[in-house]
Amino acid sequence: MDFLNNKIKEFSSGKADLTKRILLLNFDELGELSDSFNKFMEYLSKDFLELKDQVMKMRGDIQVLTDSSGDLASGAERQAASTAEISNSMDDFNRIMQEIRSNIQIHSDVINRNAQNAKQLSQNLMTVIETSKIVRFRSNENLESVRTGIETVNHSVDKTLKMGGNLQEIAHRIETAGQETDRIDEILGSIQDIAESTNMLAMNASIEAAHAGDAGKGFAIVANEIRTLAETSSAAVRDISQLVISIKQRVNEAVVMAKAGAVEAEETKNLANSAGSALNTIFEDMKKSTEMIIEISELTEQQGTSIKGIRQASEQLEDISDKIRTSMDLQADGATGIGQSISTLSGSITENAGYAEKLAELAQNLQTMSERISDLIRLFVIE
Structure with missing residues (x-):
């Protein structure tokens, strides 16, 4: 209890050791009061340490503020000198910006025209690609038709050869039949x-029978x-x-x-062979043409991809050009604003010089205040 009373007296006198605590011997009301006082001392010690x-x-901040106020004062003088140079430079800058703006407008128009040309070229190339696909499809169809024609001609040649062989066989057999008619002759x-001889014998027999009279009547009959x-x-x-003569004539005609x-048939075979050779030549030529068409189609599709990339790049370039032109307009407007700001800045620099003096005075007052607070803290033992 005496220790607690002494601590309170120390606080009353303005001096106190905040590091010492009351030793708890029991947990009655006095013990609770001592514990609360110890916690109060603990919190107070932390607060003073933080303070x-x-x-x-x-x-440290006051020292920086003091140094900054001096730098601000000297900087205000330098800014005043620089402001005049900046103002002169802004006139040149505005003139250059106007020239750049004009050049960008010209380039922007050229880019826009190129973008439109690229778009038109892309559309035309897409039409070519579609047309080449159709030609490629029809070439394949024609190639198949020629192949079918070649097969048909070859089939006709085979049948013609067979027919020619049959006709030759027929001619041979007809000639054989003609030769057999000679045997019939x-x-x-x-x-x-024999008939003539028989007729002569019959006439002679009739004459002899007539000479015989009645005995030769039966023989005469x-x-x-x-x-x-x-x-x-x-x-x-x-x-x-x-x-037989008529048959022989028909046989000879046959x-x-x-x-x-x-x-x-032989001539037809030769013509068919010639047609087949011509069709084979046409087929090979069409095959080469189809291969070239396929190659052209593939190259055209590749060009379509490239043109698509060029078109996209042109559109992006057109967009960038528009953004640059808009940015230059904003910069031109900003340059005007900068000129106005420079005028305002010139007045602000003069005001800053006055603020620098006030800031130096404020730093001095804060320094005095911090020393006073330090003196008050030293009245207490906190470490």
């Missing part, structure tokens, strides 16, 4: 000879029948001979026609 640190920092000649049969056979042979057909 001490702040005062030390404030002294020989047989008919023999039959004609038979001889007459034989003669009639011989005459009929002779007439039939003549008819057959005429028919042979001529078959040979002519074989010749025509």
